[in-house]
Amino acid sequence: MKMHSDGIVTALVLEKGEPVHESIIRASRELEIPGAFVTGIGALKEACIGYFQLESKSYKEVTLEGLAELLALNGDITWKGDEPFVHLHAVLGLEDGSVTGGHLVRAVIGVTGEIFIHKTGKRLERAINEEFGLMLMT
Amino acid sequence: MKMHSDGIVTALVLEKGEPVHESIIRASRELEIPGAFVTGIGALKEACIGYFQLESKSYKEVTLEGLAELLALNGDITWKGDEPFVHLHAVLGLEDGSVTGGHLVRAVIGVTGEIFIHKTGKRLERAINEEFGLMLMT
Amino acid sequence: MKMHSDGIVTALVLEKGEPVHESIIRASRELEIPGAFVTGIGALKEACIGYFQLESKSYKEVTLEGLAELLALNGDITWKGDEPFVHLHAVLGLEDGSVTGGHLVRAVIGVTGEIFIHKTGKRLERAINEEFGLMLMT
Numbered sequence: 001m002k003m004h005s006d007g008i009v010t011a012l013v014l015e016k017g018e019p020v021h022e023s024i025i026r027a028s029r030e031l032e033i034p035g036a037f038v039t040g041i042g043a044l045k046e047a048c049i050g051y052f053q054l055e056s057k058s059y060k061e062v063t064l065e066g067l068a069e070l071l072a073l074n075g076d077i078t079w080k081g082d083e084p085f086v087h088l089h090a091v092l093g094l095e096d097g098s099v100t101g102g103h104l105v106r107a108v109i110g111v112t113g114e115i116f117i118h119k120t121g122k123r124l125e126r127a128i129n130e131e132f133g134l135m136l137m138t
Numbered sequence: 139m140k141m142h143s144d145g146i147v148t149a150l151v152l153e154k155g156e157p158v159h160e161s162i163i164r165a166s167r168e169l170e171i172p173g174a175f176v177t178g179i180g181a182l183k184e185a186c187i188g189y190f191q192l193e194s195k196s197y198k199e200v201t202l203e204g205l206a207e208l209l210a211l212n213g214d215i216t217w218k219g220d221e222p223f224v225h226l227h228a229v230l231g232l233e234d235g236s237v238t239g240g241h242l243v244r245a246v247i248g249v250t251g252e253i254f255i256h257k258t259g260k261r262l263e264r265a266i267n268e269e270f271g272l273m274l275m276t
Numbered sequence: 277m278k279m280h281s282d283g284i285v286t287a288l289v290l291e292k293g294e295p296v297h298e299s300i301i302r303a304s305r306e307l308e309i310p311g312a313f314v315t316g317i318g319a320l321k322e323a324c325i326g327y328f329q330l331e332s333k334s335y336k337e338v339t340l341e342g343l344a345e346l347l348a349l350n351g352d353i354t355w356k357g358d359e360p361f362v363h364l365h366a367v368l369g370l371e372d373g374s375v376t377g378g379h380l381v382r383a384v385i386g387v388t389g390e391i392f393i394h395k396t397g398k399r400l401e402r403a404i405n406e407e408f409g410l411m412l413m414t
Contacts, residue, residue, distance in 0.1 A: 004311070004398040004400060005398065006396050006397025006398050007397070009394065009396045009397070011311065011313075011352070011396060011398065011413070013412075013413045013414065016407075035142070035149065037149075037177060037254040037256075039313060039315060039350055040350065041351055041352075041363070041365040043328060049231075049235075051207055051231060051232070051233050051235070052181060052207065052249060054205060054249075060233065062235055069327055069328065069365065069377075070365070071348070071350070071365045071366065071367045071377045071378065072210040072350050072365065073350070074177055074178065074179050074209070074210050074211070075252075076149070076179075076252055076254070087179070088179075089207065089208070089209045090209065091210055091231075091237065091348065091367050091377065093325075093327060093365075093377045093378045095327050095329070095336065097325075097327070097338055097376050097378070098376070099237045099367065099375045099376055099377050100235050100236070100237055101207075101209045101229065101231045101237050102207055102209065102231045103207060111330075111410070111412075112408075112412045114351075114352055114363065114413050116313040116352070116394075116396075118147065118254075118256070118313075120142065120144050120147045120149060121145070121146075121147070122149065124142060124149055129250075131154075132249055134249070134250075136249075137250065138140070173280070173287065175315060175392040175394075189369060189371050189373070190319060190343070190345065190387060191371070192343060192387075198371065210347070210348040210367065212315055212316070212317050212347070212348050212349070214287070214317075214390055214392070225390065226317075227317040227345065227346070227347045227348065228347065229347050229367050229375065237375045238373050238375055239347045239367065239369045239375050240369045241345060256285065256392075256394070258280065258282050258285045258287060258392075259283070259284075259285070260281065260282050260287065262280060262287055267388075270387055272387070274289075274387075275289045275388065276278070
């Protein structure tokens with residue numbers, strides 16, 4: 001994991017085998033980020049994606065085998081008390097040209113991760129939403 | 139609708155039932171945004187997506203039933219005279235792992251909308267393009 | 277190609293027939309961009325997308341016929357010595373509602389390109405990675 005930060009925007013370069021969420025959380029702590037939006041591209045492996053189900057208030061999860069092009073990573077960094085919380089959605093491209101995606105539950109870098117963290121001046125927070133049983137941005 | 143703005147970047151937090159375009163237009167007016175790019179994630183319902191057809195110079199529209207994960211929201215805020223104009227494209231994830239998307243004609247928040255508006259210092263404008271019959275950025 | 281720059285964010289407006297990569301490279305030179313992340317939407321034609329194959333260390337490429345909605349363009353501008361290097365991934369929407377995408381090898385604007393280049397203060401660079409035979413961000 002390498003970070004190139006100008007104080008507002010940080011290019012986070014991840015290498016094969018590095019975990020996506022944990023790396024962004026580590027960067028959040030080191031850079032003391034009050035809040036941020038995140039974008040990125042690259043190639044993942046062992047990507048677990050989720051689809052939220054209203055009835056069960058839980059994610060239906062699927063883990064992909066093999067390499068997937070990370071076509072679009074979008075999300076944000078917020079705080080849940082004194083813990084950084086990373087919320088990411090991913091669009092993934094597969095070898096046959098098909099595309100899948102969802103809430104990114106977890107993933108490991110397959111080739112490279114080129115992730116950009118754009119800090120906000122305002123602290124962004126989450127709290128439990130009782131209707132959905134989810135930590136939503138407040 | 140809640141807004142957390144540092145003067146450049148605004149985190150726009152939308153709740154279930156709030157309309158996407160109208161909420162961003164309201165934020166554009168309140169924040170006096172001369173132009174912006176927009177990114178975001180969340181979950182939508184009643185999403186109407188369009189595909190532009192060259193022959194008819196119009197959008198072929200499809201409205202999705204039920205909840206869709208908003209995997210990637212991208213677009214911008216520009217001005218059409220004294221009216222803010224929000225142009226959005228969306229990538230949507232469905233329960234079976236499939237992905238669809240298009241020009242986002244309209245949509246309502248299904249669970250949450252975590253939308254980031256990054257202001258530009260320059261005013262961005264649109265005008266009618268005669269070849270396509272579309273309001274294009276100038 | 278028109279550019280509206282406030283010194284940090286540039287709105288790059290591309291017209292029908294303009295090439296995506298070459299236009300961003302030209303903007304990178306004119307704006308003397310040390311590094312940037314890129315997002316955008318629009319409609320492309322003649323889009324060539326690639327999927328990286330670990331075995332052959334090369335991209336399996338497919339060129340799309342006709343118009344495709346550019347649902348999400350994500351990537352970055354870095355430097356390879358004294359040459360700007362544009363790395364883009366695209367999610368594309370087709371007329372039947374299906375979605376495809378991949379590493380964007382090349383593409384021409386089909387209707388319009390609304391591309392945002394957000395400069396980083398830090399210079400971002402690439403170098404060859406021997407394991408993958410790819411120019412990766414360092």
